[in-house]
Amino acid sequence: MTAAHPTAAHLTVAEVRLTPILVADPPLLNTQGVHQPYTPRLIVEVVTADGTTGVGETYGDTKYLELARPFAERLKGRQVSDLNGLFTLADDLAVDRSRISGQVDVGGLRGVQTADKLRLSVVSAFEVACLDALGKALGLPVHALLGGKVRDSVEYSAYLFYKWAAHPDGVPSEPDDWGAALDPAGIVAQARRFTERHGFTSFKLKGGVFPPEQEIAAVRALAAAFPGHPLRLDPNGAWSVATSLVVAKELGDVLEYLEDPALGTPAMAEVAAGTDVPLATNMCVTTFAEIPEAFTRGAVQVVLSDHHYWGGLRNTRQLAAVCATFGVDVSMHSNTHLGISLAAMTHVAATVPGLHHACDSHYPWQSEDVLTERIAFEGGRVTVSDAPGLGVELDRERLDRLHRRWLDDDGTLRDRDDTAAMRVADPDWVTPAVPRW
Numbered sequence: 001m002t003a004a005h006p007t008a009a010h011l012t013v014a015e016v017r018l019t020p021i022l023v024a025d026p027p028l029l030n031t032q033g034v035h036q037p038y039t040p041r042l043i044v045e046v047v048t049a050d051g052t053t054g055v056g057e058t059y060g061d062t063k064y065l066e067l068a069r070p071f072a073e074r075l076k077g078r079q080v081s082d083l084n085g086l087f088t089l090a091d092d093l094a095v096d097r098s099r100i101s102g103q104v105d106v107g108g109l110r111g112v113q114t115a116d117k118l119r120l121s122v123v124s125a126f127e128v129a130c131l132d133a134l135g136k137a138l139g140l141p142v143h144a145l146l147g148g149k150v151r152d153s154v155e156y157s158a159y160l161f162y163k164w165a166a167h168p169d170g171v172p173s174e175p176d177d178w179g180a181a182l183d184p185a186g187i188v189a190q191a192r193r194f195t196e197r198h199g200f201t202s203f204k205l206k207g208g209v210f211p212p213e214q215e216i217a218a219v220r221a222l223a224a225a226f227p228g229h230p231l232r233l234d235p236n237g238a239w240s241v242a243t244s245l246v247v248a249k250e251l252g253d254v255l256e257y258l259e260d261p262a263l264g265t266p267a268m269a270e271v272a273a274g275t276d277v278p279l280a281t282n283m284c285v286t287t288f289a290e291i292p293e294a295f296t297r298g299a300v301q302v303v304l305s306d307h308h309y310w311g312g313l314r315n316t317r318q319l320a321a322v323c324a325t326f327g328v329d330v331s332m333h334s335n336t337h338l339g340i341s342l343a344a345m346t347h348v349a350a351t352v353p354g355l356h357h358a359c360d361s362h363y364p365w366q367s368e369d370v371l372t373e374r375i376a377f378e379g380g381r382v383t384v385s386d387a388p389g390l391g392v393e394l395d396r397e398r399l400d401r402l403h404r405r406w407l408d409d410d411g412t413l414r415d416r417d418d419t420a421a422m423r424v425a426d427p428d429w430v431t432p433a434v435p436r437w
């Protein structure tokens with residue numbers, strides 16, 4: 001029950017539930033390989049002394065679970081309003097060096113992997129769950145707890161992927177109705193389906209899969225099919241500086257921005273110096289520590305924030321403020337996620353002034369969710385909820401079903417590995433060396 005004037009006692013965390021799940025994912029291709037048929041996520045529930053439950057969601061791979069478990073224990077007895085305290089708590093979490101040394105996250109698609117970033121990726125789910133619980137207790141939406149919305153809906157872009165029609169034969173998976181997309185016609189057909197189903201008007205193509213000429217042809221086909229619509233191409237750092245400049249020249253008249261054409265700040269700075277096409281990143285600026293070099297070198301013009309690894313919704317707002325100071329735009333990156341995270345993304349995006357680019361979201365690719373009601377895109381936009389908390393409700397039966405799938409897995413799918421998933425179809429596949437082209 002929610003108190004009219006919640007006291008400290010009401011806001012005390014009495015219980016924390018962690019539920020690792022495996023979520024169906026279509027065979028989406030990227031430069032590292034292909035998505036697994038099921039991807040791990042972690043659902044966090046924070047329950048207060050008066051029985052109010054807040055929910056959060058983050059990456060569910062083993063290295064995140066290892067930190068989430070001790071963190072959950074330490075959270076008990078604290079106040080859901082003590083959001084700054086979450087970071088102090090996280091500082092004490094010991095990170096196994098083998099989880100970070102010499103590694104980049106998920107095949108390198110999400111930038112550097114540091115102990116702090118790992119901790120922040122865990123903290124973010126608890127921060128969102130605490131905000132949800134606090135909002136419910138106070139009768140206020142999460143955006144109000146962040147200072148209030150400056151828009152009533154948030155625009156998202158269609159996240160186009162090269163994809164197979166189905167996961168390899170013999171691999172247990174859920175069928176999808178998107179069909180294959182392996183050439184320009186397939187990508188345009190996929191984009192049309194996105195607009196029919198969700199009304200998106202801006203498009204991002206995940207590149208780095210085929211040689212750049214083929215991806216240039218796909219973007220040209222999109223430009224012909226959707227004249228004047230914002231288009232982006234993201235090869236996840238698969239190109240050399242020289243190749244990036246060729247692509248920028250070829251597509252400069254139709255691109256809203258190029259996303260991580262080359263890997264790392266020095267290479268991005270070189271590309272930026274040779275083209276007027278803005279560069280966006282979710283790879284070379286993924287922590288506050290990476291900002292000074294990237295911004296002073298003019299390496300990026302748009303930072304694609306991801307509240308999961310930036311440490312939550314309040315850190316995302318801090319990032320937006322730093323970006324604004326330097327005249328750098330901010331928008332949003334996305335990985336496979338469910339409705340809890342989409343709700344969280346929408347609340348924070350609603351509070352950020354000067355959001356000039358549609359945010360990314362993988363959500364349309366997820367046929368499964370843990371909510372009682374899926375979040376809808378209308379005209380490519382999500383309406384900002386004014387209901388208390390995030391404005392979403394957990395469907396316990398759905399959560400249990402996806403958790404059972406995680407329990408039944410022998411460990412093969414519990415850590416996302418796009419290279420290993422590709423090896424099922426192509427036994428000789430190895431993570432491509434970068435630059436690939």
Ligand SMILES: O=C([O-])C(=O)C[C@H](O)[C@@H](O)C(=O)[O-]
Pocket residue numbers: 028029030106109110206234236282333334335336
């Ligand atoms: O924008 C990005 O770079 C991403 O979303 C990285 C992701 O890992 C994406 O490429 C994926 O899930 O294949």
Ligand SMILES: [Mg+2]
Pocket residue numbers: 234236259260281282283333
């Ligand atoms: Mg990207």
